[in-house]
Amino acid sequence: MTTAPEHLLIVDDDAEIRQLLGDYLRANGYRVTAAADGKGMRAAIAAGMPDLIVLDVMLPGEDGISLCRAVRARSEVPIIMLTARGDDIDRIVGLEVGADDYVPKPFIPRELLARVKSVLRRANSLPPNLRRDETRWFKFAGWSLDAMTRNLTATDGVVVPLSSTEFKLLRVLLEHPGRVLTRDQLIELMLSRDAGPFDRALDVQVSRLRQRLGDDAKDPAIIKTVRGQGYVLAAAVERQA
Incomplete structure (x- = not known):
């Protein structure tokens, strides 16, 4: 039996980043949905909760911190935050509101892929006890x-x-x-x-x-x-x- 690919939701207002990450993650076996803002993210989640969300902190309208908090209030879906390099405050606040990990920008797709694999593996493989x-x-x-x-x-x-x-x-x-x-x-x-x-x-x-x-x-x-x-x-x- 073929296992369905894990579903990732990318939320970033930069169209080039959405395209780059989408293509790269699909090439590595994931199903990918992309959104440019909070409204798009909520619509994507309403259509089906993904297995993991990649969420940029700096978004137009509702920012990534608020969106992370809102998602975490209803779901334990893993969330990886994209933050500005060196912005420790965003990273710490992101973790406090429920993010599972963070990746500072700029980054190479391979780095994000490694974080995605790590977070999904740990979310799915805790020992029974x-x-x-x-x-x-x-x-x-x-x-x-x-x-x-x-x-x-x-x-x-x-x-x-x-x-x-x-x-x-x-x-x-x-x-x-x-x-x-x-x-x-x-x-x-x-x-x-x-x-x-x-x-x-x-x-x-x-x-x-x-x-x-x-x-x-x-x-x-x-x-x-x-x-x-x-x-x-x-x-x-x-x-x-």
Whole structure:
């Protein structure tokens, strides 16, 4: 049986880049759809969710950061952001709103192809004991997380807002309670990619998540640091489908 080619959506307002990448990726076995802006991207997604989105940060109208956030609110489809070389802020913000990887411009198509293959491979090949389950509700330490709406609710009913990265981090920890996860494992489970130069920010995200949960930074009871290894969710977790 012939396997259908994986479907990539390229969103870039530069027609030459769309054409170049489209031709190159098709020649390497992918089905490619292209869009010039957010409106075109939404129309393409409405016709069928792709297997991966290549999304430029600088777009006319709604920018790539906003579009990434909107997509991530409804889907875990892998997203690779195209950013200006040296623009660390765009890269960091992109990762925080849910991008899986980034490629700085200018780049050669072969570099993007390597990133596409890597992100798709990691998204599809996590070991069974680390794959995402279908649990919707997680209850722990007086808190409740709705994995569908991404709402974190306290016992008094107050909803605490989470960034995309904070949600992903918390969900990964809740899916593996009592298990020490290394930084590399957390990053791979959260972002489906290898550790990179900005992954030192993981410690910052853990600190922010502890603040959201009211977890004492000096003596945390929910998310504990295991020195030299990583982090572990120490609270008991109740799951509901």
